Amino acid sequence: xxxxxxxxxxxxxxxxxxxxxxxxxxxxxxxxxxxxxxxxxxxxxxxxxxxxxxxxxxxxxxxxxxxxxxxxxxxxxxxxxxxxxxxxxxxxxxxxxxxxxxxxxxxxxxxxxxxxxxxxxxxxxxxxxxxxxxxxxxxxxxxxxxxxxxxxxxxxxxxxxxxxxxxxxxxxxxxxxxxxxxxxxxxxxxxxxxxxxxxxxxxxxxxxxxxxxxxxxxxxxxxxxxxxxxxxxxxxxxxxxxxxxxxxxxxxxxxxxxx
Amino acid sequence: xxxxxxxxxxxxxxxxxxxxxxxxxxxxxxxxxxxxxxxxxxxxxxxxxxxxxxxxxxxxxxxxxxxxxxxxxxxxxxxxxxxxxxxxxxxxxxxxxxxxxxxxxxxxxxxxxxxxxxxxxxxxxxxxxxxxxxxxxxxxxxxxxxxxxxxxxxxxxxxxxxxxxxxxxxxxxxxxxxxxxxxxxxxxxxxxxxxxxxxxxxxxxxxxxxxxxxxxxxxxxxxxxxxxxxxxxxxxxxxxxxxxxxxxxxxxxxxxxxxxxxxxxxxxxxxxxxxxxxxxxxxxxxxxxxxxxxxxxxxxxxxxxxxxxxxxxxxxxxxxxxxxxxxxxxxxxxxxxxxxxxxxxxxxxxxxxxxxxxxxxxxxxxxxxxxxxxxxxxxxxxxxxxxxxxxxxxxxxxxxxxxxxxxxxxxxxxxxxxxxxxxxxxxxxxxxxxxxxxxxxxxxxxxxxxxxxxxxxxxxxxxxxxxxxxxxxxxxxxxxxxxxxxxxxxxxxxxxxxxxxxxxxxxxxxxxxxxxxxxxxxxxxxxxxxxxxxxxxxxxxxxxxxxxxxxxxxxxxxxxxxxxxxxxxxxxxxxxxxxxxxxxxxxxx
Ligand SMILES: Cc1cc2nc3c(=O)[nH]c(=O)nc-3n(C[C@H](O)[C@H](O)[C@H](O)COP(=O)(O)OP(=O)(O)OC[C@H]3O[C@@H](n4cnc5c(N)ncnc54)[C@H](O)[C@@H]3O)c2cc1C
Ligand code: SF4
Numbered sequence: 103x104x105x106x107x108x109x110x111x112x113x114x115x116x117x118x119x120x121x122x123x124x125x126x127x128x129x130x131x132x133x134x135x136x137x138x139x140x141x142x143x144x145x146x147x148x149x150x151x152x153x154x155x156x157x158x159x160x161x162x163x164x165x166x167x168x169x170x171x172x173x174x175x176x177x178x179x180x181x182x183x184x185x186x187x188x189x190x191x192x193x194x195x196x197x198x199x200x201x202x203x204x205x206x207x208x209x210x211x212x213x214x215x216x217x218x219x220x221x222x223x224x225x226x227x228x229x230x231x232x233x234x235x236x237x238x239x240x241x242x243x244x245x246x247x248x249x250x251x252x253x254x255x256x257x258x259x260x261x262x263x264x265x266x267x268x269x270x271x272x273x274x275x276x277x278x279x280x281x282x283x284x285x286x287x288x289x290x291x292x293x294x295x296x297x298x299x300x301x302x303x304x305x306x307x308x309x310x311x312x313x314x315x316x317x318x319x320x321x322x323x324x325x326x327x328x329x330x331x332x333x334x335x336x337x338x339x340x341x342x343x344x345x346x347x348x349x350x351x352x353x354x355x356x357x358x359x360x361x
Numbered sequence: 362x363x364x365x366x367x368x369x370x371x372x373x374x375x376x377x378x379x380x381x382x383x384x385x386x387x388x389x390x391x392x393x394x395x396x397x398x399x400x401x402x403x404x405x406x407x408x409x410x411x412x413x414x415x416x417x418x419x420x421x422x423x424x425x426x427x428x429x430x431x432x433x434x435x436x437x438x439x440x441x442x443x444x445x446x447x448x449x450x451x452x453x454x455x456x457x458x459x460x461x462x463x464x465x466x467x468x469x470x471x472x473x474x475x476x477x478x479x480x481x482x483x484x485x486x487x488x489x490x491x492x493x494x495x496x497x498x499x500x501x502x503x504x505x506x507x508x509x510x511x512x513x514x515x516x517x518x519x520x521x522x523x524x525x526x527x528x529x530x531x532x533x534x535x536x537x538x539x540x541x542x543x544x545x546x547x548x549x550x551x552x553x554x555x556x557x558x559x560x561x562x563x564x565x566x567x568x569x570x571x572x573x574x575x576x577x578x579x580x581x582x583x584x585x586x587x588x589x590x591x592x593x594x595x596x597x598x599x600x601x602x603x604x605x606x607x608x609x610x611x612x613x614x615x616x617x618x619x620x621x622x623x624x625x626x627x628x629x630x631x632x633x634x635x636x637x638x639x640x641x642x643x644x645x646x647x648x649x650x651x652x653x654x655x656x657x658x659x660x661x662x663x664x665x666x667x668x669x670x671x672x673x674x675x676x677x678x679x680x681x682x683x684x685x686x687x688x689x690x691x692x693x694x695x696x697x698x699x700x701x702x703x704x705x706x707x708x709x710x711x712x713x714x715x716x717x718x719x720x721x722x723x724x725x726x727x728x729x730x731x732x733x734x735x736x737x738x739x740x741x742x743x744x745x746x747x748x749x750x751x752x753x754x755x756x757x758x759x760x761x762x763x764x765x766x767x768x769x770x771x772x773x774x775x776x777x778x779x780x781x782x783x784x785x786x787x788x789x790x791x792x793x794x795x796x797x798x799x800x801x802x803x804x805x806x807x808x809x810x811x812x813x814x815x816x817x818x819x820x821x822x823x824x825x826x827x828x829x830x831x832x833x834x835x836x837x838x839x840x841x842x843x844x845x846x847x848x849x850x851x852x853x854x855x856x857x858x859x860x861x862x863x864x865x866x867x868x869x870x871x872x873x874x875x876x877x878x879x880x881x882x883x884x885x886x887x888x889x890x891x892x893x894x895x896x897x898x899x900x901x902x903x904x905x906x907x908x909x910x911x912x913x914x915x916x917x918x919x920x921x922x923x924x925x926x927x928x929x930x931x932x933x934x935x936x937x938x939x940x941x942x943x944x945x946x947x948x949x950x
Contacts, residue, residue: 142634143634143635145634145635156413159413184779215431218450220431230871232452308417321766323788325792337557
């Protein structure tokens, strides 16, 4: 253990045991997935550094929906378009492609409850104790959408949430926000609303590599330049407009011919 | 099966700020040192390079660098009459993990506590009477160490980080441009203060008009390139605005990675093992001596690591938990007030005031973790508390750390959280608003403490830590008074409007407040009032030292790490100069 391995640029692997993941043989390749647990390592004799390895962000590709059923997708589109409606000031959540962002988030580690502790027992708790549910975020969405549609069908002549008027959807969203809407099947409306609103804003304002914030239009609306990293020139230019158009990790229209 | 490994002179449990400092100090003293870190290795070019470091979703909201609570968290409640439940998602504080830990994703706000902060009990009692320190069931204490004792070690941390700032008190002489209330410094800051953007500049002007004493925030976001005493090179901050909660892609934020690791990792007497979680400190049969630590790695292999010296540097919450799980010291009992381990858990009392302009472009995305102009006129005992009904205080900072749009869009009073009205308010105010932060002290209280949870277990089957905490009337009164002082400055900037975000109600685990947890392994002058002596040495098991803010008997109105680092250097010097020559208690009980 802890013996130098020659030719590895002061990068020493001691008790290196690769745990049972797709990571086997990862050392020395260009992939490094920070979402997965790393194998135990031992370092001696220098700063370990491997050329070309980067814990690059897990962007998304494609256009297909992986998590939401068609009915769930209609629900989500009808809800987020009320949370952030479209007008001439800036895009709505629908126009910013937030439903697709949500789909990919729920299909991935976030949806599975990575970074949530979900062990029992599960008493309800006080508001100060925060999230207290056995459900992962994906389970919260699935159960809540079903419970809300059940509620609207019972109270609005068999109509799904997605088919209600703007006003009725706003009223329902408000009653979820305040916690006054009671749902069945173990669903807490306020917990769902809080999560949906937060995730909607995430999809609206995060880097477009995650599938939302289409054309960086939400950044343009507020005047945020995005992934710039150096503002030294502008620090003491007080009150001047900063003329940088927004840029994402993928660049911006005009760079690399991409849009 | 547990494998017993070759003994080392010192084992360091956790490799964040204090672990890195102790490793460097003990290696330089010639010891064979092993650090065990539960999280992964992390370096700038691999883990937070500029091509992808500025990712709000991934780092802030998906907790990419923070502790994953899915297999280990703590339980929380506001008082003993409630049932503590797991903190199922990080919120109020963002616990670090991995090499560098919180030192990677901190703001870099580098403070010293006031001389009077180290004498919370005796000083306030003398000036305001005995009830000032016992009202509201406060359990404040003196530290057993003074500002003057720590000054050389504060300085050592500034030299390590290259802290950017302007001294306000050099060897007792008040200096223009600095903080006139600070304790005397033996040296100027290693690098000049950062240039201030528009928001902090407006704040400074308004504060001056009101007769306050503004100065640039001392910062580990460096104003210019710097080579430190260990030969590490730190770059100049580019005001990227993705600082706290993110790693710095520019090598310009002081962190273990940028200041200590290049040096310590090259030492031939140092070893680091990552993905290795210490479960317990093992004791000799008489329980007077630690024999080493047991740990398990991410492959599930279990080890016993013998060591002559055990340094706990696993952040306050894990330090306290390891002391409790290992049976070191007597657990605190809130009913009787007896026992010490877990006693005096405290936090930070935060509030803020948002300011909105019509005519001024603040451009909040030009920011840095510690970019602020500050007034310290109402911190600690810098002002007369007679008749106010509280002790303690806060600094007030006109601060722009960034304009990350998911987290940091301010909207005026009465704006709904969604809908067209919200969107219009966001579009209108984003570039024209910023926030004054009121960063308040938190006194210790009889009912606020840490112990082991009776129900919830982590993935290894160990009891989770249980946190029982709420803000007391002392804190609410202090915070209201200070928020009013901040509002005065906000109004003096002549904005269109302001919004007060007061500290109301019970402590809530959901919104981020600070990762400034303190107490539970407190220091003091004798074993009946403290867990460790002034050198952070356990009174009960003298070859165990407990680093970190767990040693604070109560929390002052500043960010903790300057003081955490000074205490670590102070402890390291005592270990090297006294303990190694004659192992045993450094202070007689
Ligand atoms: C977002 C944020 C902003 C902050 N900003 C500031 C600031 O501006 N100014 C300031 O003064 N402070 C700030 N802090 C606080 C600062 O990060 C901490 O005070 C500091 O990192 C504490 O150092 P430490 O060595 O005690 O613990 P840490 O640096 O947290 O290191 C503890 C290490 O121990 C490891 N560990 C824990 N348990 C075990 C175990 N059982 N076995 C093995 N390893 C273990 C952890 O994984 C971690 O690596 C901030 C914190 C956060 C999260
Ligand atoms: S603000 Fe400065 S110190 Fe902070 S991460 Fe950005 S470049 Fe680094």
